[in-house]
Amino acid sequence: MSQGPGVEPGQWSGLGHLERDLVLTDEDFSRIRQLIYQRAGIVLAEHKREMVYSRLAKRLRHHGLTRFSDYLEKLARQPDAREWEAFTNALTTNLTAFFREMHHFPLLAEHVRKASGPVRIWSAAASTGEEPYSIAMTLHESLGARATEARVVATDIDTEALTRARAGVYPVEQVRKIDESRVKRFFQKGRGQHEGLARVRPEVSSMVEFLSMNLLAPQWPVKGPFDAIFCRNVMIYFDKQTQARILERFAPLLKDDGLLFAGHSENFSYISKVFRLRGQTVYTLAEMAGAGR
Numbered sequence: 001m002s003q004g005p006g007v008e009p010g011q012w013s014g015l016g017h018l019e020r021d022l023v024l025t026d027e028d029f030s031r032i033r034q035l036i037y038q039r040a041g042i043v044l045a046e047h048k049r050e051m052v053y054s055r056l057a058k059r060l061r062h063h064g065l066t067r068f069s070d071y072l073e074k075l076a077r078q079p080d081a082r083e084w085e086a087f088t089n090a091l092t093t094n095l096t097a098f099f100r101e102m103h104h105f106p107l108l109a110e111h112v113r114k115a116s117g118p119v120r121i122w123s124a125a126a127s128t129g130e131e132p133y134s135i136a137m138t139l140h141e142s143l144g145a146r147a148t149e150a151r152v153v154a155t156d157i158d159t160e161a162l163t164r165a166r167a168g169v170y171p172v173e174q175v176r177k178i179d180e181s182r183v184k185r186f187f188q189k190g191r192g193q194h195e196g197l198a199r200v201r202p203e204v205s206s207m208v209e210f211l212s213m214n215l216l217a218p219q220w221p222v223k224g225p226f227d228a229i230f231c232r233n234v235m236i237y238f239d240k241q242t243q244a245r246i247l248e249r250f251a252p253l254l255k256d257d258g259l260l261f262a263g264h265s266e267n268f269s270y271i272s273k274v275f276r277l278r279g280q281t282v283y284t285l286a287e288m289a290g291a292g293r
């Protein structure tokens with residue numbers, strides 16, 4: 001195995017058989033884990049070393065560096081630098097899909113149909129936009145003419161994911177999994193240089209506002225009350241303490257009968273008493289659930 005410039009034997013533990021040209025020591029890895037936990041609440045497991053190497057390698061190469069220690073020093077020297085944003089963007093996982101966890105959407109449709117006043121939904125880990133656009137399409141179908149006054153606030157810590165989300169342009173393969181009638185109604189197919197791409201129609205994209213936001217930040221740039229909050233497949237990256245703190249901050253932002261949608265492998269019942277399970281990965285405020293809704 002090639003050990004790269006100036007590497008001591010033993011500095012490569014955990015990297016397996018893969019050839020590596022950049023130096024990532026145990027100490028660097030543990031520093032990176034600490035930093036991403038402090039910045040974003042993300043708990044990186046020991047076995048994520050390969051992932052960290054490949055995700056941050058681009059940043060090192062961008063700066064012409066060969067050692068992770070030099071990169072970390074560069075970050076430490078510039079506490080406010082844009083590089084921190086790139087560091088965080090690189091270490092987030094953005095996996096998502098249109099109408100992911102399909103069972104949530106008929107429930108949302110039914111919930112907003114009964115709502116009084118303009119409907120407001122928060123997609124709290126919006127990634128590249130598939131989730132908030134799926135919500136907006138559901139509101140369109142469910143609310144008819146009232147959809148024009150409905151709003152979806154979509155937030156994420158990853159500024160690159162948000163840039164892609166705002167563009168609202170996706171490879172057609174991604175859109176193919178959606179119902180054909182929805183594709184016809186809510187997407188425009190690209191021609192010429194945009195062949196192979198599909199764009200979310202303006203009547204859907206105009207309902208969604210994208211904001212950059214860290215769920216750990218002391219102030220959130222969103223204001224309730226929301227009819228529903230989608231916080232799916234992000235809590236899995238946080239420890240229980242962080243999850244509990246976030247759940248407690250969601251509660252006052254929901255309408256009394258509001259719904260909190262979680263990811264398929266997330267269970268909030270054991271974390272906070274503020275929410276009570278109402279159905280498959282869907283929660284309601286505990287006090288209201290007690291009132292017999």
Ligand SMILES: C[S@@+](CC[C@H](N)C(=O)[O-])C[C@H]1O[C@@H](n2cnc3c(N)ncnc32)[C@H](O)[C@@H]1O
Binds near residue numbers: 041097161
């Ligand atoms: C796996 S994606 C989930 C996307 C979507 N909610 C879904 O379920 O398909 C997780 C998202 O959480 C975001 N994220 C991670 N840490 C965050 C934090 N501290 N604050 C806000 N968003 C965060 C990531 O950038 C990523 O886009």
